[in-house]
Amino acid sequence: MPSVLTALLCLGLCLNQRISTLKQSFSKPVIWAIPNFMIPKGKPVDIWCQGTHEAVEYRLYFEGSLSDLKIPKAPGLMNKVKFLIPSMTSRTAGQYSCLYRSGELWSKLSDPLDLVVTGMYDTPTLSVHPRPEVISGENVTFYCRLETATSKFFLLKEGRPSRTQHRHGNIQAEFPMGPVTTAHRGTYRCFGSYNNHAWSFPSEPLKLLVTGDIGNTSLVPTDPTSSPDSWDSYFLTTEAGFQKDLALWDHTAQNLFRIGLAFLVLVAIAWLLIIDWLSRKRTQEGASRASQWEFRRRLRTQRPIEQ
Structure with missing residues (x-):
């Protein structure tokens, strides 16, 4: 019995890890800029990267190269971090993307975010x-x-x-x-x-x-x-849509995990019932053999007396 329960526990842990792996592999982070993607020269801009509550590290990439990294201040409570660009220039304008790490696994890169610096030339x-x-x-x-x-x-x-x-x-x-x-x-x-x-x-x-x-x-x-x-209206709407997609994916993954656990519980109950039935059957068969053996022994001991 302990070996069976151990096997079921290992199966549950493997299923949990598999679901978590799928979730982290297919859930891309969301990236957006505040106040918007067009920033006047010299003005600051915040780049937000949103992953999952399990994320323990975020990385920001600029034009394909690592630009900055952040460790969430409250892992498990916050699912996004902020990267600050204190002064927008032609050198900080370009394409940004981000990703996050949960455990030993890294997510996919987010969709690209193109930041534009304005005020570089005369007014058209x-x-x-x-x-x-x-x-x-x-x-x-x-x-x-x-x-x-x-x-x-x-x-x-x-x-x-x-x-x-x-x-x-x-x-x-x-x-x-x-x-x-x-x-x-x-x-x-x-x-x-x-x-x-x-x-x-x-x-x-x-x-x-x-x-x-x-x-x-x-x-x-x-x-x-x-x-x-x-x-800003387009970007706020887009951000809300991405957040809704992430929430939907999290809910789906949680439901899959619950279904998996329920399946394991049913398997464990069925296994225990089968073991109990087999145990009862062996007990009954053993009692039946003992009864037959006792009956035969009595017959053998009674026959000489009758002669």
């Missing part, structure tokens, strides 16, 4: 043709111009920083929108840049108003004109 001017107020269906083109020679221009819409458009050009770049709908309404800014991570000052905001096509506004998503703080 943004204009729109034919005019800022157009009727739905008209062709609209944005023009971003920067007198200081540059190689690339970026056009962003407030509240939709994930949909950045870029065009190459020395002094000016065109951003044709084609026939616009009410979904194009909103406030736009543009930047000039020599690379993907060092941008100029932002242009003055330009508000595009699309009128007409009222009957289809319920079918086309609209973007209300928002304040500069709306640049």
Whole structure:
């Protein structure tokens, strides 16, 4: 019996370790920046890396090389750490990623986070043709111009920083929108840049108003004109979505572990019942043999007396 229980215990521990290994191998950490991915030159930025409560070490990578590492102050209580960049420059702008360690195992790398430093060049001017107020269906083109020679221009819409458009050009770049709908309404800014991570000052905001096509506004998503703080809305929503995915994965792993333990308990109960049944069967068979032997012995002792 002790050997059976020992085997079951080892099986349970192996199952727990296997589930934990799968969880750590497939659960990527989440990385994001606060206040957002565009940081004015000289301003600080916090890079957050979120893993699991079991994480005992976090590492931050910049352009593929180890940049910093953190040990959680309260392991088991906190599932994220903060990496501080005290002053954003062209040298600290680039692509970041992170990973974490739980026990002896390392997680996969997070999705890349591209940090951009702004304010590196002069301020570009943004204009729109034919005019800022157009009727739905008209062709609209944005023009971003920067007198200081540059190689690339970026056009962003407030509240939709994930949909950045870029065009190459020395002094000016065109951003044709084609026939616009009410979904194009909103406030736009543009930047000039020599690379993907060092941008100029932002242009003055330009508000595009699309009128007409009222009957289809319920079918086309609209973007209300928002304040500069709306640049963060996409990243806050994305962060919440990633956190929800991590929580869902943790819940799934815990359920698998509970199912595994329940299965082990059922196996142990079944094994104990089988052992008990076999023990009772042996006892009954032994008693039956003893009874038969005693009956035969009595017969042998009684036969001479009867003669």
